[in-house]
Amino acid sequence: MNKIIPVLKKYFEDFKYVFYCMLHPFKGFWELKHDKKARTAVSVTLYVMFILSGLIFQQFAAYTFNPAAIRPESINIFTDTAVFVLIVGLWCYSNWGITTLFNGEGSVKDIFHYTAYSLAPYIIVTLVLTVASQFMSMDEMAIFTTVQAFGILWTGMLLYCGTMVTHQYGALGTILAIIVIFFGMFLVAFIGVLFFFLLQQIFGVIYAIYRELTMRY
Amino acid sequence: MKKIFAAVVAVIMCCAMGVTAFAAPYYNYSFHRGFVTAEPQAYTPYKVIDSVTMGLFDGTNGMKLNKPEDMSASPVNGDIAIADTGNNRIVILNVKYAQKQLLCQPTVITETKPVLDENGEHKLDENGNKLYQAVVTDLTGFMLNGIRYKVNAPEGVTFDSQGRLYVCDTGNGRIFRFVLDENGKYQCDRLFDKPKGLDELLSAEGDGSEGLLPEDGTTVAPETPEGDTEGDTEGDTEGDTEGDTEGDTEGDTEDDTEDDTEGDTEEPDQPQTDNATTNNQYKPIKVAITASGTMYVVSKGNHKGLIELSSDGAFTKFTGATKVKQTLSQLLNRILTDDQKKGTTLNLSTEYSNICLDTDEMIYGTINSIEGSDLHSHFTSKSEIGAAIKRISPIGDDILKRNDVYPPSGDLGYDITRENYSAMVDIAVASDGIYHALDNNKGRVFTYNVEGELLFIFGAKGNVNGAFTDPVAINLFPFAAVEDGIIAADDPEAETYKQMIIAVLDSSTGQITIFKPTEYGKLIRSATMSQQNREYDRAIEQWNEVLDQASNSRLAFNGLGRIQYVRGEYEDACENFMKAYNNVEYAEAFAKLRNEKLEIAMPWIMTVILVLVVLFVVKAVVTKLRHFIKTGGKTDE
Incomplete structure (x- = not known):
């Protein structure tokens, strides 16, 4: 017990840095990388919370803002989780691939950390809205969507700053890099699907040959 | 013993089921937000009436219904009129579905008459035998003002609120009106010929330069001279009908006969010929008549909306046209040459397939010729263009309520494939505002309430009783319902249930299927x-x-x-x-x-907040005071 408490204390101390990054993106992300402020435990927690917040919203947000809630059979947390993981994974992978070619200075680890720290506003807004939606009616739809958009924009802004600081790009270069990263994500997804189908075909051919041979001999 | 008992029960149950209407060949369903739910049956087929039960055909003699296109029930005595399009006649049944009168039934009389020579004496051949010849007299048609009229492929019959029958003579481009005489037979009393100048208006859309309608979707009638008898070649019927401006029955017929005798002075004995023209742009297929006699006509191939005719048959305006989509190709059209324009497709307003009036005299119209993409956008965003059912006010606006998630336009499709959506061909409105629309595509009847919410769906395509091959017309049979014993006359809710008996006419089989709830x-x-x-x-x-x-x-x-x-x-x-x-x-x-x-x-929340604020202030004051007391009023310096 005595061992755990200081660990926890340190963990929460590290976690506070997430909020510092939210409010001071440039300095925050700089120190994240160069002063080794990033903690893998915190990043993993953020990723898990990102997935959980999405699922919690789907499951518990009020019916008014979440018509799918009435049909629980339409919600599949496994596919939803897979989609979240896939998007984040693709982003990190494509980010690393592209920025390496574009003389970016961030390592995979840096990318992993700054992406996690950037997701914080989205997580907070989603959780807050899940609670707030219980007290909101259709008339407050405008407030709801505004807050939601605010959270997404903030996360976008953090991602932009994080990319800029971590890879040492200029303002326009970052925009270009992000566009190329998105393109890379699609490319990877496309090649993945292609690979999958080709594998299926090859398997089919091998299986056909096997059948042919077993039938004949 | 148990087994015997079970068998007896089973037999009894089978018999009991057999006594009620035959089983419905379809399942009832409803849909919402992308999922289909099974629902109990709302209607079952009760009876099928074919040409034999109508008394039109006894196995050897008579003519079966041939591609009938429309049906209507009289609100006065329950007579049923069927437009027997393929046989060029109108069949009228009484309230018991038995043949009552055949209008325009082909009747050809062949008589053997002596051949007369120049002197009026019986002619003899070489052997001294008297010569006879067969004389064929065509008595097909009905008389109006001494003229024998025939209908050519009539596609529409409608009773107005006074029980007068209107027949759309589609092939000849005119409308006849029939009234009941004292013998209970229908006699033609009025002819509404093609309004002057309408053909030109209808063909105007063909020039390709403009498929667009004016903003409000209506076109005003051109100035036509009132008495246009001089312009006509043979002083024909057109002049007669437009000559009389009073919309009443008895007076008109007298006027007409007078006019006619003036017109044809040469041979008063011989019936005048029917100057029907078959090459018309104006092809009335359905008509609806208001209490004041205004007629709304659906003309085949007309993309300008409904044709509104005044009670004397003169053209008033086009009304209720669907607004057309503005597409990129139309912008392009502006810079094309005339020759190039001929190669482009026209962007036309959809045409109506059927109309009927409700008790408020609003026009309910169905539209069939909608593209799948328009229907798709109609179901996803309630866009105006893809609406398959409309309720049109006298000024031409669509005022149908569409308050449900999905608009009342039949089946919901998931893409732009036209076959997935309904093809509405007819609509029937009950006195309480609930309406039934007939889908020719899947053979289904969709029932909606005033708010546009789907109540139930029934019907199917097929060859068994209760299913259709090519359903074309739907009507309510309130009179027949009581006569038929579907509803007991002393039922306290008889008035409501009367409005629930639905009849559907199948064009390809020539059968009427009666449904009961x-x-x-x-x-x-x-x-x-x-x-x-x-x-x-x-x-x-x-x-x-x-x-x-x-x-x-x-x-x-x-x-x-x-x-x-x-x-x-x-x-x-x-x-x-x-x-x-x-x-x-x-x-x-x-x-x-x-x-x-x-x-x-709120009072509790506010109280708590107030208390907290007070506590906070008190705390601040107390610390200040303590500090003051401690320092004795001196500043920190």
């Missing part, structure tokens, strides 16, 4: 009406009965929710709206519920 159908109907009439206690009872039969009925949950909302029982209302997947009304009820709760909670 099941208990479930009746229950939904009476619950809908109770709610509409604000008899809420009764409605709640009936909706609960509906839920006993169909525990997922969206209609029942919505109905209960609305009543509870009106009564201020917001919590129950929320629950019911949620069960009905009605998130819009749920949100309304929820807002009321929240405000109600806030009103109770």
Whole structure:
């Protein structure tokens, strides 16, 4: 017990840095990388919370803002989780691939950390809205969507700053890099699907040959 | 012993089932937000009437119905008129579905007459035998003002509120009116010939330069001279009908006969020839008549909306045309040369397939020729262009209520494939505003209430009783229902149920199928009406009965929710709206519920906040005071 408490204390101390990054993106992300402020435990927690917040919203947000809630059979947390993981994974992978070619200075680890720290506003807004939606009616739809958009924009802004600081790009270069990263994500997804189908075909051919041979001999 | 008993029970049950109407060859369903739910049967086929039961064909003699296109029931005595298009005649049945009168039935009399020579004496051949010849007299048609008229491929029959029959002579481009005489037979009393100048207006769209309509979708009639007899070549019928301006029956016929005798002075004995022209742009297929005699005509291939004719048959205006989509190619059209324009497709307004009037004299129209993409956008965003059913006000606006999630346009498709959507060909409106639309594509009847909510669906395509091959017309048979014994005359709700008996005409088989409502159908109907009439206690009872039969009925949950909302029982209302997947009304009820709760909670919340503020202030003052006392009023320096 005595061992755990200081660990926890340190963990929460590290976690506070997430909020510092939210409010001071440039300095925050700089120190994240160069002063080794990033903690893998915190990043993993953020990723898990990102997935959980999405699922919690789907499951518990009020019916008014979440018509799918009435049909629980339409919600599949496994596919939803897979989609979240896939998007984040693709982003990190494509980010690393592209920025390496574009003389970016961030390592995979840096990318992993700054992406996690950037997701914080989205997580907070989603959780807050899940609670707030219980007290909101259709008339407050405008407030709801505004807050939601605010959270997404903030996360976008953090991602932009994080990319800029971590890879040492200029303002326009970052925009270009992000566009190329998105393109890379699609490319990877496309090649993945292609690979999958080709594998299926090859398997089919091998299986056909096997059948042919077993039938004949 | 047990086995015998079971067998007896089974036999009895089979017999009991056999006595009721035959089993419906379809399943009843409803759909909402992308999922289909099974529903109890609302209607069952009760009876099928074919040419034999009508008395038109006894196996060897007579003519079967051949591609009938329309059907109508008289609101006065329940007579049923069928436009037997393929045989160029009109069949009128009485209220017991038996043949009563045949208009324009082909009657050719062949007589053997002596051959007369120049002197009027019987001619003899070489052997001294008297010569005879066969004389063929064509008596097909009906007489009006001494002229024998025939109809050519009539596609529309309609009774007006006074029980007068209007027949659309589609092939000849004119409309006849028939009235009941004292013998109970229909006699032609009026001819509404093609209005002057209408052909030119209708063909004007063919030049390719403009498929666009004016903003309001109406076209005003061109100035036509009133008495246009001089212009006509042979002083024909057109002049006669337009000559009389009073819209009444008896006086007109007299006037007409006078006019006619003036017109044809040469041979008063011989019947005048019918100057029908078959090469018309104006091809009336359906007509609806208001109480004041105004006629709304659907003309085949007309993209300018409904043709409104005044009570004397003169063209007034086009009304109710659907606005056309503005597409990129139309912008392009502006810079094309005339030759290039000929190669482009026209962007035309959709044409109506059928119309009928409701009790408020609004026109209910069905539209069939809609593209799949338009229907798709209509279902996803309620766009105006893809609407398959419209309710048109006298000024030409569409005023149909579409308050449900999906608009009342039949089946919901998931893409732009036209075959997935309904092809509405006819519509029947009951006196309480509930309307039935007939889908020719899948052979289904869709019933909607005034709010545009789907009540039930029934019918199918097929060859068994109760299914259709090519359904073309739907009508309510309130008179036949009582006569047929479907409804007991002493039933307290007979008036309501009378409006529920539906008949569907199948063009390819020439059969009329009569449908009667099941208990479930009746229950939904009476619950809908109770709610509409604000008899809420009764409605709640009936909706609960509906839920006993169909525990997922969206209609029942919505109905209960609305009543509870009106009564201020917001919590129950929320629950019911949620069960009905009605998130819009749920949100309304929820807002009321929240405000109600806030009103109770607000004093407490405010008290707590006030107390906290006071405590905070007190604390601040106390620390200040303590500090002051400690330092003795001196500043820190």
